[in-house]
Amino acid sequence: MPDLAPDTLDLAWVRARFPAFSEPSLAGQAFFENAGGSYACAPVIDRLTRFYTARKVQPYGPYEASRLGGAEMDEARARLALALGVEAGELSFGPSTTQNTYVLAQAFRGLLSPGEAIVVTDQDHEANSGPWRRLQAEGIEIREWRIDPATGALDPADLDALLDDKVRLVVFPHCSNVVGEINDAAAITARAHAAGAFTCVDGVSYAPHGLPDVGALGADIYLFSAYKTYGPHQGIMVIRRALAELLPNQGHAFNAAALTKRFTPAGPDHAQVAASAGMVDYIEALSRHHGGPDSGADAARFAHAAMRAHETALLQPLLDKLAARNDLRLLGPVDAAARAPTVALDLGRDPGPVAAALARRGIMAAGGDFYAVRPLAAMGIDPDQGVLRLSFVHYTSAEETRALWAALQEVL
Numbered sequence: 181m182p183d184l185a186p187d188t189l190d191l192a193w194v195r196a197r198f199p200a201f202s203e204p205s206l207a208g209q210a211f212f213e214n215a216g217g218s219y220a221c222a223p224v225i226d227r228l229t230r231f232y233t234a235r236k237v238q239p240y241g242p243y244e245a246s247r248l249g250g251a252e253m254d255e256a257r258a259r260l261a262l263a264l265g266v267e268a269g270e271l272s273f274g275p276s277t278t279q280n281t282y283v284l285a286q287a288f289r290g291l292l293s294p295g296e297a298i299v300v301t302d303q304d305h306e307a308n309s310g311p312w313r314r315l316q317a318e319g320i321e322i323r324e325w326r327i328d329p330a331t332g333a334l335d336p337a338d339l340d341a342l343l344d345d346k347v348r349l350v351v352f353p354h355c356s357n358v359v360g361e362i363n364d365a366a367a368i369t370a371r372a373h374a375a376g377a378f379t380c381v382d383g384v385s386y387a388p389h390g391l392p393d394v395g396a397l398g399a400d401i402y403l404f405s406a407y408k409t410y411g412p413h414q415g416i417m418v419i420r421r422a423l424a425e426l427l428p429n430q431g432h433a434f435n436a437a438a439l440t441k442r443f444t445p446a447g448p449d450h451a452q453v454a455a456s457a458g459m460v461d462y463i464e465a466l467s468r469h470h471g472g473p474d475s476g477a478d479a480a481r482f483a484h485a486a487m488r489a490h491e492t493a494l495l496q497p498l499l500d501k502l503a504a505r506n507d508l509r510l511l512g513p514v515d516a517a518a519r520a521p522t523v524a525l526d527l528g529r530d531p532g533p534v535a536a537a538l539a540r541r542g543i544m545a546a547g548g549d550f551y552a553v554r555p556l557a558a559m560g561i562d563p564d565q566g567v568l569r570l571s572f573v574h575y576t577s578a579e580e581t582r583a584l585w586a587a588l589q590e591v592l
C-alpha cells in the first residue's frame with residue numbers, strides 16, 4: 181500500500197478524547213463498523229455519568245439538581261442548533277431517526293390530501309423510505325426517484341422528471357449507508373423548492389463525517405443519529421420553523437405551541453438529551469486544538485473540514501486497492517472526495533464468514549443488508565446475501581487502515 185497522503189489532524193489528540201481507544205478489552209482491534217454506531221467521545225460519557233449521578237431527577241423544577249438538568253438539556257439543544265446553523269426551537273430529539281421518520285410521516289399524513297405526491301428514493305436506508313411509502317394507503321401518490329443500477333448514483337435530472345405541482349415532499353439521503361456517495365443536498369433541495377415541494381434529508385450517514393450547515397443546505401427537515409456521531413443513543417431532527425408550524429402537532433394537545441414538543445410524542449430521555457451537548461464540546465475542542473474558531477457554526481465547519489481531510493487521505497488508497505480487484509464489486513464512487521468512508525463490497529457470496537474471519541484478525545466489521553434492502557436490490561445484489569461493509573471515521577488511523585488491508589488480502 182502506498183504511503184498515505186499527509187493530513188493535519190492531530191490523531192493522538194483525537195483518540196485521547198475517545199475512552200474506547202484506551203479500553204483494554206478493545207485493544208488490538210481496529211473498528212470498521214462505525215456506520216453502525218460510533219465510539220462515544222469523552223465529553224458525552226462524562227456528561228451522561230454526571231447526569232445519572234447528580235441530576236437524575238425530573239428536570240425544569242425549582243430545586244438545584246432539577247434546574248441544572250433542565251439547563252443542560254437546553255444547552256444541548258441550543259449549542260447543537262448553533263453548530264447546525266438553525267434556531268434552537270427547530271431542533272428536536274427523538275429516540276432514533278427511524279422513530280422520528282415514523283412520527284414525521286404521521287404528521288404529513290395530516291397535512292397532505294389524497295392525490296398529492298411524495299418523491300422517495302431507492303437509495304435510502306429503510307428509515308427514510310418505508311414510513312413515507314406507507315402513506316400510499318392514505319391515497320398519497322408515491323413516486324420513486326431511482327438510482328442507476330450500475331453505480332448506485334441518484335441523478336438530479338431524473339428528479340426533475342418526477343416533480344410537478346402535486347409533489348409536496350421530496351425525501352432523499354445526504355449519503356447512503358451502502359453507496360456512500362455524497363448527494364448535493366443543497367442543489368436537490370433547490371430543485372424541490374423550485375417545484376413547490378419540501379425536502380426531508382436523511383443525514384445519518386453524513387453527519388459523523390462533519391456536522392452540516394443545515395441552514396445553508398436549505399433542507400426543511402434534516403435527520404441524523406447522535407449515536408453514530410460520537411454521542412448517546414438519540415435521533416436528532418431539524419424541522420425548519422415554517423414547516424414545523426404547518427405540520428399538525430403529534431404530541432399532547434396542550435403542548436402544541438412548543439415546537440420542540442410537537443414531533444416528540446414520548447417523554448424525552450433527559451440524560452441522553454443533556455449528554456448530547458458533549459458532542460458539541462468535542463467538535464468545538466477539535467476546532468480549537470487545530471487552530472480553528474472557538475465555537476458555533478464556524479467551529480463546526482472547521483472541524484468538518486479537518487475530519488474530511490483526514491478521512492479522504494486514508495480512504496483513497498483503500499478505494500484504489502479495492503477497485504483494482506476483480507473478485508469483488510466496490511459500491512459507490514472510487515473518488516474519496518465524492519463519498520463517505522462507508523465502503524460496501526459485494527463479494528458475490530455470504531459476507532458473514534468473511535466478517536468473522538476479519539474479526540479473528542482484529543478487524544471489527546460486519547456483513548448484511550444494513551436495512552438498505554432497496555438500494556442493494558436496485559443494484560442487483562441479493563439483500564439476503566448482503567454486502568461486507570467497512571466504515572471508518574476521522575479517529576481511524578493509517579495503521580488501522582493498513583491492518584484492514586492486510587487482513588482483507590488474507591480473507592477475500
Ligand SMILES: Cc1ncc(COP(=O)(O)O)c(C=O)c1O
Nearest residue numbers: 276277278305307357384385405
Ligand atoms: C443512513 C441511515 N439512515 C437511517 C438510519 C436509522 O437510524 P436509527 O438507528 O437512529 O433509527 C440508519 C441506521 O443505520 C442509517 O444508516
